[in-house]
Amino acid sequence: MSTTTVRSGGDWLRQFLPRLVLAPSFAITLVFVYGFIIYTGYISVSKSKMLPNLDFVGLDNYRKLWKTLNWQVALDNLAIFGILYIVICGALGLFLAILLDQKIRGEGFLRPIYLYPMALSFVVTGTAWKWFLNPGLGLEKTMHDWGWASFKFDWLINPDMAIYTVVIAGVWQSSGFVMAMFLAGLRGVDEEQLKAAQLDGASTFQTYWRIIIPQLRAVFLSAFVVLAHMAIKAYDLVVALTGGGPGNATEVPATFMYSYTFTRNQMGVGAASAMIMLMTIAAIIVPYLYAETREARHE
């Protein structure tokens, strides 16, 4: 008799346990993300300056934000950085993946090396970058000492060019990672079609252009989404490399948000900029994830 009660107790537990143990993760994600987004959203329509202040001011902060010169600079920089970063990382990543896909000797050794820049915190590796890019110490000085006196590379301290140093570091950091995405895609290409193309006498270039690359469409899309959201979130890169400077030359939305919230005592404006970033990222990922889940259902 007693065994049956124990069994039914166990069954009851078995039935409810799944939901019970899912609850904490579900709740944490809900609170951490949505709770805080709502809070940030509320701050963005409030009078908050140095401290949160819950007086409602409507869209004043948003109006102020769009009139702020620094925000315009941040958006321009995001456009320059985002486009170059996505295009160069994508191209380089695809190139590296095709290279590695050719039965290269030591592929197992090369793959992690390509990935390391991504695996390491840029706050740390940015150190080495500052070194190279510093006109008085790095590349420029080395070239001078080798006798190339007219060589000039002062992008890091040149307000017009500083954002491109962020692009260089960003490309360094992410292309190996994009390579890994493409490599996984290449390994999944239909062998039969390749054999057929070979029999028809297609050149290597034709095979890639006509058969392989079209099959990588899904990878291109994922790579785009991942890179685009990283570009919008970019913070470490800029803080470690230029700190937003010289002046405000490399201000991006994330550094803007940070400085307005914490150092310029404009918490409302900072929150408004955070909301704009959130909405932009959501506009990119929601359709993507929606398509992904639909695909998963059809499987």
Next chain:
Amino acid sequence: MQSSPNSKPTTLIIRTIAAWSVALLLFFPLLFLAVTAFKTEGQAIAVPSLWVFTPTLENFVEVQARSNYLHYVWNSVVTSVVSTILGLLIAAPAAYSMAFSPTKRTKDILMWMLSTKMMPAVGALAPIYVMAKTAGLLDTKFSLIVVFTMSNLPIMVWMLYSHFKDIPHEILEASRMDGAGLWDEFRYVLLPLGMGGLASTGLLCLVLAWNEAFWALNLGSANAGTLATLVASYSSPEGLFWAKLSAASLMAIAPIIVFGWFSQKQLVQGLTFGAVK
């Protein structure tokens, strides 16, 4: 797609050289960092760069003396290890539940959880900062652990789910047939079979937490600062601290160079939100 149709030995050699050159180029900044860490400040700024010199440990000693380096190492270790363990404890049951008792909504919940990982941290910065300040938890390891755990949780749930899903359900059913209770089921079936998944997910989270700089810089400073904070503090005055800065940085990246080697697959998987399996 392994070999291309018309690769001659020469083209293969050219490709191999190209692949290795790119690798060298990508690795060069790290190599430079590692080498500079063992130079004196004078040698560090010598031009052309010295590649042959007597290595010195004085930078490490100096960094320790000047900023109590080991204190930051300890903070990094504690925050990343504790947040990983805590995350596994919360995420594993959730992943287990979704893998073994899936409902119509399971896929949606997973996607939704993953999507949150794409959100920029700045979106949550103001509320978290204010809350930590109000609670008197600014610059404490506790607040960093909580934030690290929460921000890694979606990825952990998702990674564990994809591991657990591969455990055949028949094994669980067979053990139930044999009269195994919940505890036995967990202890003798799930734990041994899920160990690989737990280990690789844990490794990924250790790496992510160790590297985490945004929250570490904003919520911690002197008391709870991690290695990222220490390195950042060294790089602010544009002085000639290259060798010391390199030494501090090297210690911050060394564990990842080792762990990263073993967790490349998870890293790609985690960072692409499952687009690459």
